[in-house]
Amino acid sequence: MTAETDTATEVVEERQARVTSRDLLVALARDPVVLLAVVFLVTLVFAATFAGWITPYDPLTPNIFAGRAPPLSTVSGLGGVEQFHLLGTDALGRDMLTRLLFGARASLAVGFVAVAVSGIAGTTLGLLAGFYGGRVETVIMRAVDAFMAVPSLLIALFVLFLIGGGLINMVLILAFVRWVVYARLARGITLSYRQSSFVEAARSIGASDMRIIFRHILPNMMSPLLVLATLEIALLILAEAGLSFLGFGLQPPEPSWGLMIARGREYLREAWWMITFPGLAIFLTTLSLNLLANWLRTITDPVQRWRWLI
């Protein structure tokens, strides 16, 4: 290797250095609001995962002596044991904080799993449609059009009515209604890369279609996909809460934020905490996810990210 190419490589490296995870952390530290959002999300995931160890109470066992205790109150439970309830209790005397933590499990599970399933399925279909064109594309994109013609929540409501609620059904249905957004995005980007020189280069050295699609085109759309997926998690958490609130999603006594709001609605006048805290939990979670998505979009955009990385 000559000295000339060495310098050339160096210059290129200097200019187009990839964004490392360290750069991301540095950029994150400069944006306190987003940092706060990330800290909140990490704490939430951690707390939801280890909910059973964090709280001494059971999310399902009622306590008839402690119904509708306001926040920061101490009530005597079975056998005269003093029990402290930071966020109060619900109508059946179950600890609000405990139910919020277990409810976080449902919300996060629905959000993450449904996004993973719909994201993988939708992206794959979009890649295939964009890459192959022709009849494959027609069939896939017609299906996308049909799904876009009806609001997702209406489809979800109708399918839940047909097959019944519950956690698993909820995840499957939300994945089923939201794959189209990834398919549209993936197809659009694939179309713009299909004729590009790097795809041609890969093909000319004998790479298979699948290799070109998944090793060459897919990595080039990871950042928009990541942004979209983050937004979708927020959207699905809201959708889960809405469907459960209407009585078509998770079923009592499963702890779900949407269900907790639905129950709290009956005690709107007497117990403000029953409705305030679950709503705040959803709000803070989706707000954090939206802030994170917004930030990811800026940071992964080569035109905008220099402002944050220098």
Add this chain to the structure above:
Amino acid sequence: MISAITGGYFARRLLTSIIMLVLVMSVVFFADRQIGDPARMVLGTTATEDDVRELRERMGLEDPMWVQYQRFIVGMASGDMGDTFRYGISKPLNHGEIPDSRKTLPIAMDRLPPTLLLGGATILFSVIVALPLGIYAAVRPRTFGDRMVNVLSLAGVSIVEYWFALILILLFAVQLDWLPTSGYGTAAHVVLPALALSLRPIGRITQIARSSMLDELAKPYITAARGRGIPLRKIASVHALKNAAIPIVTTIGDETINVVTGVIIIETVFGWPGIGALTVEALAIRDVPLIEATIFLLVLMVLAINLIVDLIYTVLNPRVRFGA
């Protein structure tokens, strides 16, 4: 404004919409038939086999599936989507008694005006609030005001509409007693549900208005206009806004469709006698023909909104108008 070319374009779009509607309703029809015997659902578990058989005959359920499907499609085209199973029937049924049936489509159509009123008020309010906010943020990027607008619009998108609705009820109806908790009739009844529904559209429209205005304000013709001494306020609200309008109109259209979905929950919370609340009621009492009629109207509304947005495109964008 609409030329012959766009006329043909609209005929095609209208045809696609009708095909889509028939397709969606066909899926609904066949899916509905999988959840149980409608005659048994009407009469309840106490009815005898003979009663059920008689009602099945009367409802045409003994006919072959394709005859029923044909009847469904023809009925949809002629505005007769069958009778309700049990909507509005309060007393329990006795043996052999067959409930009075009523046509589902008129019942559902009666619920349309309140929904259109609520949806219209929501979108109007959202646009009036969101457009100035977005433009305000776009003309002073990365300032404190811009950041505030950004965080507020994200908050609007993140909030749970029905929870916010309940908090509004708690605050303005229960505590302060300024506005009614629920119901329909006077202007005061519209305020809380429209406010609850408008947060999300306000957030989304503000964001899109801001970003498309930012893109537009960076273009050379803006610099040229500023060079000629035209005040930025005027450039932004007259010249740039017109050219940035397409993504904004798309978002307003999308958000109008989201409001159609949003009314399903908000109408239930506020006891608003619209199509959304009726949909939930119909699903809850498993009244299949009424479910079909409400879904039919909701999908029809969405397709109509899409067509209207397309129509606005042709007015805004000459490239679409001249059939490019």
